[in-house]
Amino acid sequence: MKNSFLKILSNTNFSRVWFSLILSLVSAYTLNFILIGKIFNNTQSSVAVAFFLFFYYLPTIILGPFVGVLIDNWNKRSIFAFSSLLQSLIVLSYALVKEKIWPLYAIVLFYSFCDELFYPSVGASLPSIVKKEQLPLANSLFLFTGQSAIVLGSFIGGLLLKFLGNSNFIFGIVSLLLLFSALISFSLPKEPFKSTKKIKIDLTDPLNISQTFDLPAFSHQLKEGYNFLRNEPKVLFPILLLAGLQILIGMALIIFPSLSSMLRIDFSDSSFLIIFPAILGAAIGTIIVQKRAKKIRKYIFILTGLYFSGVGIFILPILSFLFSKPIVFSLPILVGLGLAYIFMYVPLQTLIQEHTPFNIRGRVFGFLSTVVTLASAIPMLITTTLIDVFGVELILFILGGGILFLAVIAHSRYKAVLSINNNE
Structure with missing residues (x-):
């Protein structure tokens, strides 16, 4: 390493x-x-x-x-x-x-x-x-x-x-x-x-947009990028999963105060007791992925990360019901969630880079950036309201169960998409 x-x-x-x-x-x-x-x-x-x-x-x-x-x-x-x-x-x-x-x-x-x-x-x-x-x-x-x-x-x-x-x-x-x-x-x-690529720009008549900017070529390249993504599940599926990961991160930031309360810790201590274990898990995950990347196929990492995160999120609210100090038993789970995030993020990002041709890479990563940014905004709009209505425990139950369901679907239907050859 x-x-x-x-x-x-x-x-x-x-x-x-x-x-x-x-x-x-x-x-x-x-x-x-x-x-x-x-x-x-x-x-x-x-x-x-x-x-x-x-x-x-x-x-x-x-x-x-x-x-x-x-x-x-x-x-x-x-x-x-x-x-x-x-x-x-x-x-x-x-x-x-x-x-x-x-x-x-x-x-x-x-x-x-x-x-x-x-x-x-x-x-x-x-x-x-x-x-x-x-x-x-x-x-x-x-x-x-x-x-x-x-x-x-x-x-x-x-x-x-x-x-x-x-x-x-x-x-x-x-x-x-x-x-x-x-x-x-x-x-x-x-x-x-x-x-x-090189779209021609003619500045002789800047007020004439169709002459100044080659709109037909621009439109053709836009459609080319769209068709590539639509017909290339090896790239589209990782992008959608990364968007899902970003939604999870956004939700985690929004529910942070409620999560601290559920785990019965002061908010001032949450950076050390919640964020630090997750960062530790991410560091461990990075070392594992780097050392085992050539021996373990990418879809194994991705599916393992999905199962880990689903189970971990589902168990967290259960611990708050069972123990007076749930944070003690939550620490290993928080480490596991950080590890699971790396298991998913790094192989997914690598899959996109490996399977995107050089001449279309900008459009693919432009789409990825758009999807991820919009996914970041979704939790900001809906999570607070859901927590106020249903409580953080129920939201975590539903979220963990949803991730587990996604893991099962990905395992059964998309294994062929994620495993292209023996190295993936």
């Missing part, structure tokens, strides 16, 4: 993309932490915060179906660099609005538009810059980057607010981080990130 980690880090193209991603994600979550706090402090309204999140997700709804075509037609190195550069300028505009709230919604909208191109481009680039056998480790590192950035961004945001106070200084710091991300991206070579 150590040698594999050092080997992939010695790949300068991977290291630069990874570091650029770290700076981008930490910047985004630091900003979100600060802005959500600013909006709530000024309005004392959760609706105002919900509006902020709505505008953050809105670009996915607008650009979602088309972003993959753009990624396939533009050099991904340029997407990394110019997205970060634009965001570094957009962040500075936060300082201009002072205590006003409504301008923040427009600014976060433009900021999020840049993210719509950046993150799918990263996933689409991985198979071009790392070897096939390194994809599981690369995906594990990127997954940990995404999850850790949430914690690190919130932590940094809190520290900056505590010691700097004035958020305008913070916006300047975040802008510098994004500028550094852009400079790292500009240092990447062009060849591994080149576009596979």
Whole structure:
């Protein structure tokens, strides 16, 4: 594991993309932490915060179906660099609005538009810059980057607010981080990130959209991506499962306070007693997947992860009924849930990368990003209401049972989809 980690880090193209991603994600979550706090402090309204999140997700709804075509037609190195550069300028505009709230919604909208191109481009680039056998480790590192950035961004945001106070200084710091991300991206070579398509753009008459932008070619590429996904279950099924995983993560974040109460622990202790065991399980899962990836087929990992997560989620509320201190008996289950997540995420992401042709990869990962982002928004809209009506215990029972049912269906009907050859 150590040698594999050092080997992939010695790949300068991977290291630069990874570091650029770290700076981008930490910047985004630091900003979100600060802005959500600013909006709530000024309005004392959760609706105002919900509006902020709505505008953050809105670009996915607008650009979602088309972003993959753009990624396939533009050099991904340029997407990394110019997205970060634009965001570094957009962040500075936060300082201009002072205590006003409504301008923040427009600014976060433009900021999020840049993210719509950046993150799918990263996933689409991985198979071009790392070897096939390194994809599981690369995906594990990127997954940990995404999850850790949430914690690190919130932590940094809190520290900056505590010691700097004035958020305008913070916006300047975040802008510098994004500028550094852009400079790292500009240092990447062009060849591994080149576009596979080229839609012609004619600027002689910019008001004539059909002449300026080759709409027939754009439409053809859009249909090409749709037809590939529709006829390629080896790619579509993993994408749908990843969307399901994102729904689980979103629900976990929403029910976190209720889960702490169900396990009879103080919310202030929940980060250590709930999150830490899950992270420990994820670390163990990463080591297992990396060491056994060549010996155990991917569908075995995926189905094992489904069964583990279904059983674990189903048992958690039972423990709250049986024991006065259910957290003691829940710790192994929380470790198992973290392990199960890695067992599913890494092989699914690797399957998508291995079975997507180079010339269509941007459209596939654009679709993946859209589905996953929309899946993140679903829990925000429905979970709180369901918990208020039915209680967290019943929701966990239904959720665990549903995952077990999905595991049985996947085992019986989709085993052939997930196992393409002896290595999968």
